[in-house]
Amino acid sequence: MNAVYDPHAFAPFAVTVDLAVLTVRGGALHVLLIRRGQEPYAGAWALPGGFILPRESAETAARRELAEETGLAPELVEALHLEQLRTYSEPDRDPRMRVVSVAFTALVPDLPEPAATGGGDADRARWVPVDEAVGLAFDHAVILADARSRVGSKLEYTCLATAFCPPEFTLGELQAVYETVWGTALDRPNFRRKVLATPGFVEAVPGAARLTGGRGKPAALYRPGPATALHPPLLRPTEGHQR
Amino acid sequence: MNAVYDPHAFAPFAVTVDLAVLTVRGGALHVLLIRRGQEPYAGAWALPGGFILPRESAETAARRELAEETGLAPELVEALHLEQLRTYSEPDRDPRMRVVSVAFTALVPDLPEPAATGGGDADRARWVPVDEAVGLAFDHAVILADARSRVGSKLEYTCLATAFCPPEFTLGELQAVYETVWGTALDRPNFRRKVLATPGFVEAVPGAARLTGGRGKPAALYRPGPATALHPPLLRPTEGHQR
DNA sequence: CCAAAAGTGTTGACAATACACCCATGA
DNA sequence: TCATGGGTGTATTGTCAACACTTTTGG
Numbered sequence: 001m002n003a004v005y006d007p008h009a010f011a012p013f014a015v016t017v018d019l020a021v022l023t024v025r026g027g028a029l030h031v032l033l034i035r036r037g038q039e040p041y042a043g044a045w046a047l048p049g050g051f052i053l054p055r056e057s058a059e060t061a062a063r064r065e066l067a068e069e070t071g072l073a074p075e076l077v078e079a080l081h082l083e084q085l086r087t088y089s090e091p092d093r094d095p096r097m098r099v100v101s102v103a104f105t106a107l108v109p110d111l112p113e114p115a116a117t118g119g120g121d122a123d124r125a126r127w128v129p130v131d132e133a134v135g136l137a138f139d140h141a142v143i144l145a146d147a148r149s150r151v152g153s154k155l156e157y158t159c160l161a162t163a164f165c166p167p168e169f170t171l172g173e174l175q176a177v178y179e180t181v182w183g184t185a186l187d188r189p190n191f192r193r194k195v196l197a198t199p200g201f202v203e204a205v206p207g208a209a210r211l212t213g214g215r216g217k218p219a220a221l222y223r224p225g226p227a228t229a230l231h232p233p234l235l236r237p238t239e240g241h242q243r
Numbered sequence: 244m245n246a247v248y249d250p251h252a253f254a255p256f257a258v259t260v261d262l263a264v265l266t267v268r269g270g271a272l273h274v275l276l277i278r279r280g281q282e283p284y285a286g287a288w289a290l291p292g293g294f295i296l297p298r299e300s301a302e303t304a305a306r307r308e309l310a311e312e313t314g315l316a317p318e319l320v321e322a323l324h325l326e327q328l329r330t331y332s333e334p335d336r337d338p339r340m341r342v343v344s345v346a347f348t349a350l351v352p353d354l355p356e357p358a359a360t361g362g363g364d365a366d367r368a369r370w371v372p373v374d375e376a377v378g379l380a381f382d383h384a385v386i387l388a389d390a391r392s393r394v395g396s397k398l399e400y401t402c403l404a405t406a407f408c409p410p411e412f413t414l415g416e417l418q419a420v421y422e423t424v425w426g427t428a429l430d431r432p433n434f435r436r437k438v439l440a441t442p443g444f445v446e447a448v449p450g451a452a453r454l455t456g457g458r459g460k461p462a463a464l465y466r467p468g469p470a471t472a473l474h475p476p477l478l479r480p481t482e483g484h485q486r
Numbered sequence: 487c488c489a490a491a492a493g494t495g496t497t498g499a500c501a502a503t504a505c506a507c508c509c510a511t512g513a
Numbered sequence: 514t515c516a517t518g519g520g521t522g523t524a525t526t527g528t529c530a531a532c533a534c535t536t537t538t539g540g
Contacts, residue, residue, distance in 0.1 A: 012255030013295070015332075015343050052256070054341065058332040087330040087345045089258075089301040098297065100258050100343070102330045157400070157476075172492075190530060192493075216491025217537040232478060233400075237530085415519070433503065435520075440501095459518030460510040475501090 016101045017062045018049035018140065020085065020147035021070070023127065024164045024180045025110040030127040031144060033136070034069060037124075040095050041137035045128065047144065049101065058102040059084070066106060069125060081107040081163035085147055093139045105147045107163035152181055157233040159201050162224035168205055170212055170219035171195060182236045194234055200227025259344045260305045261292035261383065263328065263390035264313070266370065267407045267423045268353040273370040274387060276379075277312060280367075283338050284380035288371065290387065292344065301345040302327070309349060312368060324350040324406035328390055336382045348390045350406035395424055400476040402444050405467035411448055413455055413462035414438060425479045437477055443470025 021032035033045040048069040052061040059082065067077040085103040093099065133144060154160045155178055162169070164177045175191050195201055202222035209218035264275035276288040291312040295304040302325065310320040328346040336342065376387060397403045398421055405412070407420045418434050438444050445465040452461035 013258045015256045015258065052332065052343075055334050057334060058330060058343070084329055086327055087301060089295065089345065091298050091300060100295075100301070100345075102332065102343075170492085187530065187532085188492080189494075189532085194529090211538075212491070215489070215539050217493075219492060232528090233476060235475060413519085430502095430504070431519080432505085432521075437502085454511075455518070458512050458516070460520075462519055480503095 014097060014099045015052050015058075016049055016099055017052060017058055017065060018047045018088075018101045018103045018143055019062055019066055019069075019106055020047055020103065020144055021066065021106040021108060022130075022147065022151060022164075023108045023110055024177050025127065027176070027180055028129045028131070029148070029180055031130050031133055031147075032070065032125060033128050033133060034125050036137055044135060044137040045126075045133065046137035047103075047140045048125070052102075059104070062102075062104040062106075072111075081160065083107075085143070085150060088139055088143065090139070103143045103147070105150060107151070107160065109164060109166045152236075155181055156235055157230050159198075159224070159227050159230055162202065165224075168208065168210075168221045168223055170210060170221060171202075172212055172219055174202070174222070178234075178236075184236055186237070198227065198230055200225040201230065257340060257342045258295045258301075259292055259342055260295060260301055260308060261290045261331075261344045261346045261386055262305055262309055262312075262349055263290055263346065263387055264309065264349040264351060265373075265390065265394060265407075266351045266353055267420050268370065270419070270423055271372045271374070272391070272423055274373050274376055274390075275313065275368060276371050276376060277368050279380055287378060287380045288369075288376065289380035290346075290383045291368070295345075302347070305345075305347045305349075315354075324403065326350075328386070328393060331382055331386060333382065346386045346389070348393060350394070350403065352407060352409045395479075398424055399478055400473050402441075402467070402470050402473055405445065408467075411451065411453075411464045411466055413453060413464060414445075415455055415462055417445070417465070421477075421479075427479055429480070441470065441473055443468040444473065 019032070023030050023032075032048060034048045036042055036044050036046050048065055050061070050065045050068075052058055053064075056064070062082055063077050066072070066080075066082070067074055070077075083105050085105045087100060087102045089100045091098060093101070130144065130148060134141070136144065151160070161174055161177045161181075164181075165173055171192050172188075174195065175186055175188065178191070179186055203225045205221040205223055208221040210221055211218050262275070266273050266275075275291060277291045279285055279287050279289050291308055293304070293308045293311075295301055296307075299307070305325060306320050309315070309323075309325070310317055313320075326348050328348045330343060330345045332343045334341060336344070373387065373391060377384070379387065394403070404417055404420045404424075407424075408416055414435050415431075417438065418429055418431065421434070422429055446468045448464040448466055451464040453464055454461050
């Protein structure tokens with residue numbers, strides 16, 4: 001920041017955003033992918049994204065791109081959890097030119113429709129289970145892997161899991177988020193106690209209940225609470241903490 | 244990433260790196276600041292940083308700038324802990340032009356000399372206690388605050404604290420890092436047990452000992468161990484986890 | 487009545503705290 | 514021998530994982 005600001009002293013880089021939009025559906029973590037229409041990587045799947053406009057911040061650009069690609073209502077896009085992941089700046093990450101990309105992670109609930117049919121172009125955007133998302137364009141496989149690992153960690157010490165749930169959810173659904181992202185089974189009674197013992201994690205919706213699996217006792221409904229941090233954390237079991 | 248790559252389709256942004264170089268000295272967290280020589284913010288203190296060169300990644304640029312500003316030996320700069328913090332992209336963060344900056348946090352041990360006299364220009368670079376670093380140029384106060392909070396959190400669940408220590412250190416010095424960054428006192432016996440009970444956090448240096456405060460029993464020396472994560476975490480006390 | 491899902495209770499192992507105490511060194 | 518910092522021991526307290534058990538629904 002102490003260099004001379006000669007307009008020719010710096011190389012003009014293109015700056016883009018890339019989005020790892022994640023959701024939990026049917027017991028598997030899914031990511032929103034777009035099929036590329038042109039070279040390079042024509043026909044390959046890629047993360048949605050695009051250029052930052054001259055008067056936009058990266059976050060504004062990310063929300064705009066998300067709205068364009070998914071066709072979600074603007075107020076929904078405004079509300080959902082969007083978080084800066086990392087910036088990818090390897091000189092050759094795009095074969096044509098110098099592109100620096102600010103990557104974001106977005107967490108959305110399981111959207112009712114296959115969604116993501118950005119503008120009726122039904123074959124262009126798809127939810128793909130993250131384990132089947134291979135052969136991605138550019139360095140998007142790295143971005144996706146970083147997003148997965150970040151989300152996994154954040155579930156441990158933040159209240160982020162509710163971002164994967166609809167506005168009202170059962171504790172069973174919340175537990176399923178943890179189990180899906182971590183790939184481990186959790187003890188239901190203990191999970192329940194832990195969540196309810198954390199002030200501000202969830203708030204009970206008075207009197208409401210929902211039949212979840214068709215059978216079984218109706219479950220009480222909860223809303224996300226005001227808390228964001230999780231003290232003490234909810235650590236995933238049997239994961240490298242032998243001591 | 245699915246837009247057309249017309250060279251005129253994107254606005255050419257300048258891309259820079261900014262560095263929050265932190266150290267612990269004399270019981271206070273310090274940050275490395277540079278006094279600006281030109282407008283805007285001439286005479287104000289700022290975080291070190293500069294433009295990314297055409298064939299550099301952001302991390303490479305950060306290490307190069309760090310070496311230039313601090314005058315540290317290249318192999319030291321190569322080894323120290325450098326971590327991407329966040330990218331700052333508000334359109335008006337630089338009054339002259341569009342500058343997107345990738346911020347990094349660097350953790351260094353208390354350097355023997357006042358250091359940071361980049362090229363003998365003794366008044367240009369200085370270690371400043373973070374609490375006295377006010378009136379910074381651009382949005383650097385925000386970057387510094389983000390770096391502080393990130394480092395504070397990372398001490399809880401990673402082995403990062405050793406990055407603030409010299410290659411060999413005592414447990415008292417390690418504890419001082421925690422106490423300085425968190426601003427809280429820790430119980431020495433319990434801290435000691437916690438650290439030693441975490442496999443790979445530190446390794447004893449056989450037979451070595453050092454007089455720390457001049458007086459008192461010589462303390463055993465330790466090296467950073469191979470572990471990076473801290474399971475279970477070392478939570479700061481009395482900090483919002485009443486339940 | 488059975489299966490399935492929600493929710494409660496209880497117990498034992500283990501971890502964290504608080505604090506008393508001992509050790510080695512310099513002045 | 515006293516102050517200072519390093520290091521050990523221990524009792525109490527709390528937390529968490531495991532699992533048995535009850536409740537409420539649909540078939």
